[in-house]
Amino acid sequence: MSRNPLAAEAVAAPVLRFDDVSMRYGRAPETLRDLTFELEQGSFHFLTGASGAGKSSLLKLIYLAAKPSKGLIHLFGQDVSAIPPKDKPHVRRRIGVVFQEFRLLDHMTAFDNVALPLRIAGRKPDSYRQDVAELLAWVGLKSRMHAMPPTLAGGEKQRLAIARAVVNRPDILVADEPTGNVDHEMSLRILRLFVELNRLGTTVLIATHDQDLVARAGQPVLHLDGGRLTTLQPGARP
Numbered sequence: 330m331s332r333n334p335l336a337a338e339a340v341a342a343p344v345l346r347f348d349d350v351s352m353r354y355g356r357a358p359e360t361l362r363d364l365t366f367e368l369e370q371g372s373f374h375f376l377t378g379a380s381g382a383g384k385s386s387l388l389k390l391i392y393l394a395a396k397p398s399k400g401l402i403h404l405f406g407q408d409v410s411a412i413p414p415k416d417k418p419h420v421r422r423r424i425g426v427v428f429q430e431f432r433l434l435d436h437m438t439a440f441d442n443v444a445l446p447l448r449i450a451g452r453k454p455d456s457y458r459q460d461v462a463e464l465l466a467w468v469g470l471k472s473r474m475h476a477m478p479p480t481l482a483g484g485e486k487q488r489l490a491i492a493r494a495v496v497n498r499p500d501i502l503v504a505d506e507p508t509g510n511v512d513h514e515m516s517l518r519i520l521r522l523f524v525e526l527n528r529l530g531t532t533v534l535i536a537t538h539d540q541d542l543v544a545r546a547g548q549p550v551l552h553l554d555g556g557r558l559t560t561l562q563p564g565a566r567p
Contacts, residue, residue: 342406343367344501344532345391350400351556352386359398360386362556368501368534373527375543376536378553384536385429387553388503391534392424393417405500422450425499425531427507431490433478439465439489440474446497457496464492467522469515483510491519501532508539516542 345368352361389395402409447457468488487510508516550561
């Protein structure tokens with residue numbers, strides 16, 4: 330049978346789309362203004378901008394920790410404003426988040442902190458024990474897997490938070506200054522982890538001030554300035 334020349338090509342929807350999105354806190358001036366952009370499935374971007382430019386606010390909109398004051402956000406093909414409250418936990422489980430403040434559970438070991446997303450997803454310990462141990466070794470925490478978070482140094486907590494965010498291979502990973510508390514060698518190792526995760530299909534968005542990291546990665550950049558967003562190609566300067 331010949332193909333119908335009028336048949337529409339199947340085009341995958343972007344994993345994330347902002348349409349004319351703005352955000353403000355209370356009566357303050359808008360932190361983000363009229364943002365319109367898309368992230369394709371499997372893409373890798375950095376998010377840059379001066380302190381206070383709105384990078385953390387933009388990430389909060391993506392992982393459903395904040396709501397826009399104007400505009401529409403589509404996540405995994407769904408209008409975020411139309412997602413029922415009972416379905417939001419399931420949507421959030423598809424998003425890995427590396428927070429600046431870590432948000433580790435102090436009463437759980439490093440191993441159990443990383444394993445938590447897998448436990449929530451219903452996996453049994455026998456099915457994930459080796460995966461978690463290998464990931465902790467990759468981020469340099471093999472000898473600390475039974476340590477409690479209060480006994481870890483700042484850089485160790487950062488690496489632990491990253492391991493927890495990526496352990497279940499999320500559809501989207503957003504990271505807020507993920508290399509801010511580690512040395513240069515470890516920051517490159519973490520970058521390789523993000524690149525490998527991206528090769529497996531995860532959409533990656535990293536907010537950072539580390540211009541050396543951005544230059545080494547050679548990926549496009551979303552740059553925030555005055556609450557507005559511009560897209561820069563690899564190697565371009567804002």
